[in-house]
Amino acid sequence: STCLSLARKIASIPFDLNIVTNLLLNAEAVSKNPHVYLSLPCGIYNITADTFDSARTLEYYESIHPDLYLMSANGITASSVTITMTTDSTRAIIKQKIVQKSNKIILLCDHTKINKTCFYNICDISRIDLVVTDDNCSPEERKAFLNLGVEVVFAPLDISDENIER
Numbered sequence: 001s002t003c004l005s006l007a008r009k010i011a012s013i014p015f016d017l018n019i020v021t022n023l024l025l026n027a028e029a030v031s032k033n034p035h036v037y038l039s040l041p042c043g044i045y046n047i048t049a050d051t052f053d054s055a056r057t058l059e060y061y062e063s064i065h066p067d068l069y070l071m072s073a074n075g076i077t078a079s080s081v082t083i084t085m086t087t088d089s090t091r092a093i094i095k096q097k098i099v100q101k102s103n104k105i106i107l108l109c110d111h112t113k114i115n116k117t118c119f120y121n122i123c124d125i126s127r128i129d130l131v132v133t134d135d136n137c138s139p140e141e142r143k144a145f146l147n148l149g150v151e152v153v154f155a156p157l158d159i160s161d162e163n164i165e166r
Helices: 002-010 024-030 055-060 087-101 140-147
Strands: 017-020 038-039 042-048 051-053 068-072 076-079 082-085 105-107 120-124 130-134 151-153
Touching: 002 024, 002 068, 002 105, 024 068, 051 087, 055 087, 068 087, 087 120, 087 130
Parallel strands: 017 038, 068 105, 105 130, 130 151
Antiparallel strands: 042 051, 076 082, 082 120
8 A cells, every 4th residue: 555655656756767567567557657658567366455466477577677675564673683574485586676676775664564573584684775654653663663763754644545544
């Protein structure tokens, strides 16, 4: 949902971007922008995750070199120094590959993901260049984000995005 909020904002920016996404809702949102060159990796549609993922998707990501990866996750911790997610292993492997191939990584996650550990390890926190989260943090959550050892931006919650399920 956090990446979908960003995709909806990207739909109105006035400069050229190359975007790769395997999420159908994100693709639909950014496709409305005539400045976006959109690429959808091949794969089998997973209705539960709203993604196109398969072994061939992994081959696609092996062949590209992203400048920037805007990544979401279901959990982020400092104690285990990992970012983790709770989805099927194919999606985890694909995220791991994109992390390996990307020059910079920005993690987009709402405040409920801090100090949460899920099943699949995606990468070490040291691989993240920036964390962007919402500003609805409790004092304890804010402190936990600031103790990650990574630059953190606390963005105000956009009223128009409140209907997006978190």
